[in-house]
Amino acid sequence: MTRPSLRAGVLAVAALAWLLPAAAAAGGVGRAADAAPEPAPDCVSYRSDWRYTIVVNDCAASQDVTVEYLDGQPAPCRRVAPGGQATFAGYGPQLNYVTAVRTCAVAAP
Structure with a gap:
């Protein structure tokens, strides 16, 4: 893997890790049994x-x-x-x- 593609992959994972908690708090990802x-x-x-x-x-x-x-x-x-x-x-x-x-x-x- 070249250095620019490695850097892009690391940045993509970091951005995803940063966005997931916000989506879960907004009722998106991770919404559990409260909808049942x-x-x-x-x-x-x-x-x-x-x-x-x-x-x-x-x-x-x-x-x-x-x-x-x-x-x-x-x-x-x-x-x-x-x-x-x-x-x-x-x-x-x-x-x-x-x-x-x-x-x-x-x-x-």
Whole structure:
């Protein structure tokens, strides 16, 4: 390796080492389990059939919920009022069952 290319390699590694902690602090690289959604409270229940999954909120407060599917299919986050319900996709012919109801954050309009 020639001296100029060695120097360029060392400078690149040094720059990367300097930038990584800043990216991790900003929530980029190294972001851990704080992004993992929590299970919905026990007062939230669901029932699922071939076509629809109905999530029911029997809590005293509104709940922002989504469902997890067996194959990881994405599902929207929906706010459900106390005593209300939200409809999600059912398991369909692929038998993509709901595995959990999770909390989420409804995106601001």
